[in-house]
Amino acid sequence: MAVSNDAEQQQLGFLIGSTNQVLHVADVLGNHRWSLLFSGLTALSVRPRVLLDFVKTRASPYLKRTFGRRAAPTQLRPTESATAVIISLVVLPMFRGGGIGELLVEEFLERAREARSSKAELVTTAGPSGAGDFYDKIGWDRVEEHSSKDGTHIHTYRHDLD
Numbered sequence: 001m002a003v004s005n006d007a008e009q010q011q012l013g014f015l016i017g018s019t020n021q022v023l024h025v026a027d028v029l030g031n032h033r034w035s036l037l038f039s040g041l042t043a044l045s046v047r048p049r050v051l052l053d054f055v056k057t058r059a060s061p062y063l064k065r066t067f068g069r070r071a072a073p074t075q076l077r078p079t080e081s082a083t084a085v086i087i088s089l090v091v092l093p094m095f096r097g098g099g100i101g102e103l104l105v106e107e108f109l110e111r112a113r114e115a116r117s118s119k120a121e122l123v124t125t126a127g128p129s130g131a132g133d134f135y136d137k138i139g140w141d142r143v144e145e146h147s148s149k150d151g152t153h154i155h156t157y158r159h160d161l162d
């Protein structure tokens with residue numbers, strides 16, 4: 001969380017991420033699988049259009065990944081190094097352009113290095129609705145492009161930490 005350095009400590013922006021995505025997903029699925037399923041179904045039940053979209057595009061892969069035999073791994077393979085992942089980054093609109101986003105990312109990369117992650121990654125939608133230009137500007141590499149199940153064009157960015 002970025003807060004102002006005066007007495008008010010106003011919240012200016014935040015970054016959510018993990019320094020080891022495989023272990024993070026294992027922890028979420030291992031400890032919160034059923035409460036997440038309940039929250040997800042409750043939220044979808046009051047949004048019929050989103051529910052329909054979800055059933056058409058994502059329900060099957062989500063259920064396989066969460067409950068199937070090919071569920072997410074619970075530990076890294078011996079040869080595999082940890083990947084840190086930025087899940088969400090937001091700076092409040094009135095504070096954008098002042099370096100806060102870059103500071104949050106730098107702090108995250110520092111913590112990922114301390115946790116011995118070998119690289120950091122994130123996905124963002126392509127074009128003006130995404131943050132690709134920001135990550136280009138602060139030195140990340142665009143390493144992959146693909147379309148999501150609902151047709152949104154997605155870019156993957158990477159930053160090596162070795």
Ligand SMILES: CC(C)(COP(=O)(O)OP(=O)(O)OC[C@H]1O[C@@H](n2cnc3c(N)ncnc32)[C@H](O)[C@@H]1OP(=O)(O)O)[C@@H](O)C(=O)NCCC(=O)NCCS
Nearest residue numbers: 089090091096097098099100101102124130131133134137
């Ligand atoms: C993307 C976001 C986090 C950037 O935060 P910010 O505090 O405005 O960024 P900074 O001020 O640290 O910018 C760092 C540099 O990137 C540039 N930059 C910031 N946003 C940019 C954009 N959308 N396009 C191009 N350059 C951008 C800045 O001009 C600055 O360059 P400079 O050092 O030459 O002046 C913020 O715009 C935001 O919250 N957007 C909405 C949510 C979002 O898209 N999150 C990312 C999803 S992964």
